[in-house]
Structures are given as C-alpha cells and as structure tokens.
Amino acid sequence: MAVTLPAVVEELLSEMAAAVRETARIPDEHLSSLKFIFGSSAIQALDLVDRQSITLISSPSGRHIYQVLGSSGKTYTCLASCHYCSCPAFAFSVLRKSESLLCKHLLAVYLSQVMRTCQQLSVSDKQLTDMLLIEKKQEA
Template sequence: MSSFLPAVAEELLREIRNVYQETSQIPDEILLALKFVFGPSALHALDLVDQRAVTVLSSPSGRRVYQVVGGSGHLYTCYTTCHYCPCPAFAFSVLRRSESLLCKHILAAYLCQAMGLSQQETVTDQQMSNILCGKAGPGT
C-alpha cells in the first residue's frame, strides 16, 4: 500500500485484500473498521469502487497513476505512491485541517488496488508525462 498511511490503515487494507481474494466480498466487521479508520470517506469511496470509477494508468517505463471520476464527474489523478489527490476535499480535510487520513478518491484507489477492481489502461510514456504535468488525459 503506502508507507504514508498509519500502520492500522495499512493493515486494514491488507486484510481487505486477503479477505476479498478469498470470498469476493468484504464482511460487515471489516466495513465497520473501514468506517472507523477512514470516517465519512469510506462510504463514498466504496460507492466509487461500485461505480467502477477508478482506472489505473500505466506506461512502458513503469509509471502508474490512478484516475478517479468523482461524484460530480470531475476526473482526479491520484498519486498513491506519495498519497496525494488534487481534489478540494484533500486540500481542506486532509492537508489543512487534518480531519481525515485521505479523501474518497485516494481511498477508492487503495480499495481498488487491494480488491483488484480497477480498470486498466496503458498509455505511452509521452501521454504519462503529459498526465503527470497536468496537461492532458490518457486520450491525448
């Protein structure tokens, strides 16, 4: 997962991965733990997972980013390796007020990573460079 998350959050995401691989579902007690650790972001993130709103983009050079379509339809490029999302909720609730560990977009990316449910898309190194510089989406 990410070394930026507290150990309890990382352990919970590992548990989700293990249980989901075996049963293809998440038991109620783990869902409650998810809500306890991540707060209101948990339910919204699970909704994004259900909507298949998470796509992992990978390039031949090995770079990977997650793109998440938010509830408003806005596309956010999330960086799980450095635990960052450009959405307003991340800036306000995570960075400014320290009320949350992360926003729903990054949590959805972590959940999809753990559950193996993200859409996969390969982009060229040039496209990835454009995405990382905030110049364009995967189709350009």
C-alpha cells in the same frame, strides 16, 4: 508498542485484501472498521469503487497514476505511492487542516486495489507526462 492510525489502516487494507483473495468478498466487520476510521468518506469511496470510477494508467517506463472520476463528474489524479490526490478536499482536509488521513478518491484507489476492480489503461510515456501537465495547468 504504540500503534498509529496509518499502521491500523495498512493492516485493515491488508486483511481486506486477504479476505477478497480467500472468499471474494469483504467481511462486514472490515467494512464496519473502515466506516469507523473514515466516516462517511468510506461509504463514498465504496460507491466510487462500485461505479468502477478508478482507472490505473501505466506507461512502458513503469510509471503509473490513478484517475478517479468523482461523484461531481470531475476527474482527479491520485498518486498512491505518495498518498496524494489532486482534489480540493485532499488539499484542505488532509494537508491543510490534518482532519483526515485520505480523501474519498484516494481511499477508493486503495479499495479498488484490494478488491481488484481497477480499470486499466496503458499509455505511452509522453501521454502520461501530458496527462500530468494538463492536470497541473488545470490546478493553476
């Protein structure tokens, strides 16, 4: 049975989450695996998590997005449910060239979920919609 890289990543994140639940830390071998799969993006993503740069924004209707304050100071919107980030690296390296599975921002979202370090913000449905529309206008 062939194992694809996304399945490997899912398994690694699952094992990391279990380790955090049991010991409140991520074992070194998991961190090594993360660096092997994602290269320097893993270190950059962990840095974003350490700086608590990830915010889960949710609305009463159950919709949610993640916003990541990037190392450049710009905020990017991530949709974990469909593996999307609004940053240029995602558009170029992930979508256009297929060189990477994820950008550092999206990886930081997944790692912050594993480590349970997401900041949380509740907003109205209209505020969430406005956030997405502002993001779209800035991209244009």
